[in-house]
Amino acid sequence: MFSENNFNVVGVEISDIAFEMAKEFDPKTKFFNGSVLEMTFTDEKYDAIYCFNTLHLFLRKERIKFLTKCYNQLRENGFVFFTMFSEKEASFGTGKEIENNTFESKPGRPTHYFSKSDLIQHFKDYLIIKKGIMEDQETHGEVGPHIHKLSYIFAQKRV
Numbered sequence: 239m240f241s242e243n244n245f246n247v248v249g250v251e252i253s254d255i256a257f258e259m260a261k262e263f264d265p266k267t268k269f270f271n272g273s274v275l276e277m278t279f280t281d282e283k284y285d286a287i288y289c290f291n292t293l294h295l296f297l298r299k300e301r302i303k304f305l306t307k308c309y310n311q312l313r314e315n316g317f318v319f320f321t322m323f324s325e326k327e328a329s330f331g332t333g334k335e336i337e338n339n340t341f342e343s344k345p346g347r348p349t350h351y352f353s354k355s356d357l358i359q360h361f362k363d364y365l366i367i368k369k370g371i372m373e374d375q376e377t378h379g380e381v382g383p384h385i386h387k388l389s390y391i392f393a394q395k396r397v
């Protein structure tokens with residue numbers, strides 16, 4: 239959507255297969271095959287960072303590391319739009335709780351479910367423009383068609 243609308247876009251993807259698919263699907267975007275926890279490939283400052291359903295995959299220490307990196311790579315007054323699993327998700331509470339509101343769906347695979355206060359705390363260095371819960375329909379794997387109740391936030395870097 240962003241590259242089609244003539245923004246210069248850089249993408250990060252850790253999975254080799256997803257990285258190859260993304261390059262093929264969107265040749266205008268420059269993709270990096272690596273982790274958002276490192277982002278050593280660039281020291282550029284960006285106007286905005288869009289992150290759909292990835293932040294909730296990390297434990298607290300890593301979530302803060304990722305968000306700190308995002309903050310440092312945003313230009314002054316830059317924007318973020320993030321979505322992540324909320325406490326309203328059907329799967330909330332499934333599996334072993336390994337941190338507050340973080341459950342292992344499989345061993346070594348954490349999912350954090352964001353509450354309202356949690357969201358505000360994670361994005362405390364930003365001015366919140368809009369936040370809430372949005373529904374997102376998906377069909378994949380053994381689960382089949384289902385609706386996610388995602389927490390979203392649109393915010394601006396405070397300077």
Ligand SMILES: C[S@@+](CC[C@H](N)C(=O)[O-])C[C@H]1O[C@@H](n2cnc3c(N)ncnc32)[C@H](O)[C@@H]1O
Nearest residue numbers: 250251252253256272273274275290291292295
């Ligand atoms: C649940 S999917 C989210 C859907 C995807 N963002 C989209 O827009 O359709 C999570 C994605 O994040 C990628 N991912 C997981 N950990 C990552 C990391 N540390 N760095 C970069 N990408 C990661 C996964 O490979 C997967 O493609």
